[in-house]
Amino acid sequence: MLAGRSAPAFIAFIVAGDPDRAKCVQIAKAVIDAGADILELGMPFSDPVADGPTIQRADERALQGGMNTDLLFDIIREIREYSEIPIVLLTYFNIVYKRGMDRFYHEASSAGLDAILIVDMPVEESEEASRLAYDVSIHQIFLVTPTTSAKRLELILSKAGGFLYLVSTLGVTGVRKKLSADALHLIERVKGRTHLPLAVGFGISTPDQVSQLIRGGADAIIVGSALVDIIEKHLHDWNTACSEIASYIKRMKQASGEYKQE
Amino acid sequence: MTRGRFGEYGGQYVPETLMGALGELENAYQRFRENKESMATLHHYLTEYAGRPTKLTFCENLSSLFGCRVYLKREDLLHGGAHKINNTLGQALLAKFMGKERLIAETGAGQHGVATAIAGAVLGIPVEVYMGEVDIERQRLNVYRMSLLGARVIPVTTGTRTLKDAINEALRDWVTNVKTTHYLIGSVVGPHPYPRMVRDFQSIIGVETREQILTKEGRLPDVILACVGGGSNAIGMFYPFLKDDVRLIGVEAGGKGLETGEHGASLCAGSKGVLHGALTYVLQDADGQILNTHSVSAGLDYPAVGPEHSMLKDAHRVEYAAVTDTEVLEAFSLLSRKEGIIPALESAHALAQATKVKDELEKDDIMVINLSGRGDKDVVEVARLEGMVP
Ligand SMILES: Cc1ncc(COP(=O)(O)O)c(C=O)c1O
Numbered sequence: 001m002l003a004g005r006s007a008p009a010f011i012a013f014i015v016a017g018d019p020d021r022a023k024c025v026q027i028a029k030a031v032i033d034a035g036a037d038i039l040e041l042g043m044p045f046s047d048p049v050a051d052g053p054t055i056q057r058a059d060e061r062a063l064q065g066g067m068n069t070d071l072l073f074d075i076i077r078e079i080r081e082y083s084e085i086p087i088v089l090l091t092y093f094n095i096v097y098k099r100g101m102d103r104f105y106h107e108a109s110s111a112g113l114d115a116i117l118i119v120d121m122p123v124e125e126s127e128e129a130s131r132l133a134y135d136v137s138i139h140q141i142f143l144v145t146p147t148t149s150a151k152r153l154e155l156i157l158s159k160a161g162g163f164l165y166l167v168s169t170l171g172v173t174g175v176r177k178k179l180s181a182d183a184l185h186l187i188e189r190v191k192g193r194t195h196l197p198l199a200v201g202f203g204i205s206t207p208d209q210v211s212q213l214i215r216g217g218a219d220a221i222i223v224g225s226a227l228v229d230i231i232e233k234h235l236h237d238w239n240t241a242c243s244e245i246a247s248y249i250k251r252m253k254q255a256s257g258e259y260k261q262e
Numbered sequence: 263m264t265r266g267r268f269g270e271y272g273g274q275y276v277p278e279t280l281m282g283a284l285g286e287l288e289n290a291y292q293r294f295r296e297n298k299e300s301m302a303t304l305h306h307y308l309t310e311y312a313g314r315p316t317k318l319t320f321c322e323n324l325s326s327l328f329g330c331r332v333y334l335k336r337e338d339l340l341h342g343g344a345h346k347i348n349n350t351l352g353q354a355l356l357a358k359f360m361g362k363e364r365l366i367a368e369t370g371a372g373q374h375g376v377a378t379a380i381a382g383a384v385l386g387i388p389v390e391v392y393m394g395e396v397d398i399e400r401q402r403l404n405v406y407r408m409s410l411l412g413a414r415v416i417p418v419t420t421g422t423r424t425l426k427d428a429i430n431e432a433l434r435d436w437v438t439n440v441k442t443t444h445y446l447i448g449s450v451v452g453p454h455p456y457p458r459m460v461r462d463f464q465s466i467i468g469v470e471t472r473e474q475i476l477t478k479e480g481r482l483p484d485v486i487l488a489c490v491g492g493g494s495n496a497i498g499m500f501y502p503f504l505k506d507d508v509r510l511i512g513v514e515a516g517g518k519g520l521e522t523g524e525h526g527a528s529l530c531a532g533s534k535g536v537l538h539g540a541l542t543y544v545l546q547d548a549d550g551q552i553l554n555t556h557s558v559s560a561g562l563d564y565p566a567v568g569p570e571h572s573m574l575k576d577a578h579r580v581e582y583a584a585v586t587d588t589e590v591l592e593a594f595s596l597l598s599r600k601e602g603i604i605p606a607l608e609s610a611h612a613l614a615q616a617t618k619v620k621d622e623l624e625k626d627d628i629m630v631i632n633l634s635g636r637g638d639k640d641v642v643e644v645a646r647l648e649g650m651v652p
Contacts, residue, residue, distance in 0.1 A: 046552040047426065047537060049433040050277040056420055069549045093275050094536045098550030120275045120539070143278040147440060152281060170279060171438035 001038070001086045001114055001139060001162050002197040008214045008256040009037035011199055012249060013090065013224030015058040016041040016075050017067030018231060023238055024062075025078050027231060030242035032083045034249035039079065040222065043072055043091040050119045052174030054225040057232065069099055073111040080112030088115040088141065088162070093125075101128055109136035115162040117141040123156050130159055143167055144190060146182040153190070163197040163220060164190065168204065168213075175225045176203035184216040191217050207255030214256050221256055266454020269576065271569035274453040276539045280433075283440045288455040290360045295462070300359055307351045311384065312341045314348075314466065318474035318630070323600040328620040330627045333483070334603070335471050337495065337634050344606060344635030345467060345495045346377035350446060352463035354381035357444035364443045365389045368432040370397055370425030370491070371561030371608065372404025373635055374448030379413035381446075389413040392431045394423040397560045404639050422554050425564045429538050449492025450568030453539030457568050464498025471630060472502050479628055485509040485619060488632035489611040490529065490582065491561050493568035495634035500580060509581070512571060513615040515557035516584035524556035527584040528567040529575050535566075542569040558587035558647070559607035559640070585614040593617060594637065594644060606635030607644070 002009050012031045017024050028039060044059035044067050051059070076087055089108065096104045096118060108116065116138055121129060123142055133140035139162030144153060147170065157164075168183035169176065183200055190198060200213050201222030210221050230248060234241035265288070266272050274284055294300045308314040317336045324332040337345040350367075357365055365387050369375030375391040382389035391408055395417050398405050408415050421427035429452075436445040450457040450464070475483055486503060488496035490512040500510045517525030525531065528543045535544035537552055545553040545565040557563040574580040585593075590607060593614035598604045605613060612631050623629060637644075645651045 045550075046421065047430050049430050049538070050437070052434070053420075060421075063551065068551075092536075094544075094546070094550040094552075096550075097534075097536055097541075098546060098548070120277055120536070122274060122276065122278055122281050124281075125273055125275060145277075145279040147279050147282040149282055149285075156278075167279065170440060172434045 002220060008218065009220035010035070010249065010253050010256055011038040011040055011201070011220050011222040012036040012227055013040040013042060013222060014227055014231070015055060015062050016043055016072050017062035017065055018044070018058040018228070019061045019235060020065035021071055021075060025075060026238065027242060027245060028079050029082055030246050031249060032085050034246035035253050036085070036249055037220070038086045038088060040088040040090055040224070041076065042224070043089060043095050045092040045095060048092065050172055052172040052225065054175070054228050054232070055173050058228045069095060073107050076108070076111040076113055086114040087112065088117060089113055090117050090119060093118050093121045101132055105132035105136045105138065109138050113138055115139035115141050117143070117165060123152070123159050126159060133161065141165055144186065146170060146186055157194050160194070160196055163199045164194060165222070166190065166198055166200045168200050168202045171202070173202055173225050175205040175229065179209045179212055183213060187217045207251055210252055210255040221252070223252060266458060268457070268570040269573040271541050271572040272454055272457060273541050274539060275536045275541065276453050277437060279437045280440065283436070284453055284455065286360070291356060291455055291459050294356050294359050300355065304352055304355055307355070308348065308466070312347050312351060313339060315470045316340060318471055318478065320478070321601050327600065328616070328629070329625055330620060330623040330629050333475065333628065333630045334633045335467060335499065335630060337467060337632065338603065338605065338609070338636035342373070342377045342380050343638060344373040344377065345464060345498065346374045346448060347380060348466055348498065349448065349460050349463040349494060350374070350377040350381040353444070353446045354378070354385050354387060357387060357446070358385060360444065362442060362444040363387070364439070365446050366392070366432050366435050366443055367446045367448060368392045368425065368428035369448065370428065370563055371559065371606070372397065372401040372408065372639060373561060375413065375415065376404050376407050376411065378446050379408045379411035382413060383411050391415050392418050392428040392435070394418045394425060394428050396423045397425065400643050401560055401639060403642065424555070425560070426552065433538070449494040450497050450570060451492040451538055451540060451566060457540065457570055460494050461497045461501060461570065464494050465501045467495065467498040467632065468500060468502035471499065475628065475630065482506055482508050483628040483630045484623065485511065485627070486630045486632070487511045487513060487612040487616050487619065489513045489562065489608050489634060490567060490571060491515070491526070491564050491608060493571045495632055497568060497570055499632045504579060510579070511615060511619065512580050512582045513611045514582060514584040515559060515562035515611065516586040517556040519586055520584055525584065526555040526557045526562050526564055528565060529571060529582040530584045537566040540569045542566055542572045543575070558590055559611070561606070561608040562611065583615050585611050589614040591644065591647065603633070604637035604641070605633055606637050607640045609634045
């Protein structure tokens with residue numbers, strides 16, 4: 001999905017329905033207009049074990065705002081009408097399972113979804129999901145982390161589609177001050193072993209971290225909690241939320257662009 | 263499909279970061295079990311320190327009241343006051359065997375937190391326990407016990423602030439500190455290998471009961487009851503009887519009644535879903551969001567259940583029932599007055615169902631109730647509910 005790109009890509013994550021459907025779509029449009037290359041939507045879940053406090057709070061806001069699976073597909077459809085930007089869904093397994101795996105993948109695909117990452121579905125549990133993804137032409141994305149063994153990396157690479165999501169550090173989502181050494185080491189481990197682009201995420205928030213990762217060989221950067229933090233700060237002034245998001249993304253894009261222009 | 267299925271249930275639905283740790287745990291557990299010295303050490307701690315074997319007490323007064331032969335399996339007599347220590351000693355020794363430097367645990371009633379704190383203290387491993395704010399409030403005594411035992415209690419303020427959120431927070435901690443830390447889960451829930459491992463550690467309940475009843479009565483019981491939160495005391499009791507012609511009944515938290523939606527009866531009123539790493543029966547809405555639960559007993563206030571119970575339900579090998587808070591409080595008082603034993607509110611669920619099942623039994627029929635814990639921890643809460651203290 002990042003095929004043919006020369007410049008590194010910026011992937012923006014927001015929580016679908018945070019704080020409600022209309023405002024979330026408005027933010028998504030601001031994200032797109034600011035030049036994000038891929039939009040990642042997180043489906044809120046009552047028990048998001050892979051997420052830190054920032055995204056947990058966004059999930060709670062969205063669920064309180066009435067977010068549900070029907071609305072998720074509506075939001076995807078609405079964004080798809082606005083733009084051709086690739087949309088990736090991040091979700092927990094139970095949301096997909098409860099809908100019926102088959103039904104979920106078909107609905108997602110017809111809404112215009114391009115790729116899906118099920119956070120708590122390791123590759124060993126992915127047989128049905130991967131088959132459905134293939135059937136409806138959605139990329140099934142997988143995580144690789146600093147604790148992924150060589151053997152499991154092999155297995156993941158054999159199943160992964162879209163891009164490879166490298167988790168920069170041990171732990172949950174959330175902004176971190178320093179880039180962990182694990183991130184660069186992980187890029188080194190995987191680089192050259194797959195044709196898939198390498199996208200690095202978890203904890204990234206500053207232009208400096210972005211340039212370090214790009215220099216280290218990342219093809220794309222995923223930023224989530226930092227965006228959600230901005231949204232949370234401006235919940236009562238949505239226009240400012242949108243403009244702050246836009247200028248933040250532009251700064252981050254510059255950091256990823258500069259290196260390639262050198 | 264991953265390893266560790268019970269029929270279609272179970273599995274390993276966890277973020278990638280934990281897959282390495284689960285593999286490591288599975289391998290280590292295998293070696294631990296095959297290691298004679300490790301098993302001897304566990305046996306030593308269970309007998310010399312925790313107080314095993316526990317008695318199988320014949321209850322004269324309940325028997326004449328029920329019109330059948332009633333026995334209690336006395337897990338309440340164990341050090342710490344509940345069956346939880348069977349598991350925590352096992353896992354804490356395993357953590358040492360694996361070279362882990364730190365134990366984390368979740369707790370609802372506080373019993374598992376206390377049992378982990380005890381194991382950590384005696385084996386010299388630091389312990390941190392996640393506990394929901396709501397549970398901290400209603401199980402004050404156990405919070406204080408944990409700190410006396412040298413454990414740090416970390417209040418959980420997210421979500422419903424009860425057991426499920428404490429598990430979420432423990433999982434987040436584990437994802438972050440997986441290299442140094444063992445997550446000591448307190449029931450037969452979570453991803454493989456936990457449901458199997460915790461069952462193995464708790465099976466001693468059923469193994470002893472079998473021997474004891476054969477000695478006392480010369481035959482197996484007709485019916486065995488146990489309460490089901492995550493399901494560890496129940497599976498520990500049932501597992502050694504699964505192949506026998508014995509009626510097995512698991513009793514869930516009916517809370518304010520199944521029709522009110524305020525309960526913790528995942529098997530009686532839930533549907534298939536994935537929570538905390540396993541496919542099992544869960545309480546969820548039509549979109550797969552996990553529902554709030556309610557029970558008078560913090561230890562049963564959980565929206566899922568061990569995957570092996572889900573399989574046993576579908577196979578109709580175990581019956582599952584639910585009793586209400588009110589019925590539980592009656593049973594709590596009944597056992598206290600008739601037998602001089604104050605049961606944990608969790609265990610009082612099994613007793614409450616026993617007062618119904620008794621009508622189907624004959625005078626010579628044998629009923630065994632697993633008394634998973636003692637009720638000291640609940641005394642203040644029950645007094646509050648009865649309006650005796652503010
Ligand atoms: C005394 C007692 N019984 C039962 C339970 C429920 O757990 P499980 O269903 O795993 O035995 C608890 C949990 O805290 C408990 O303290």
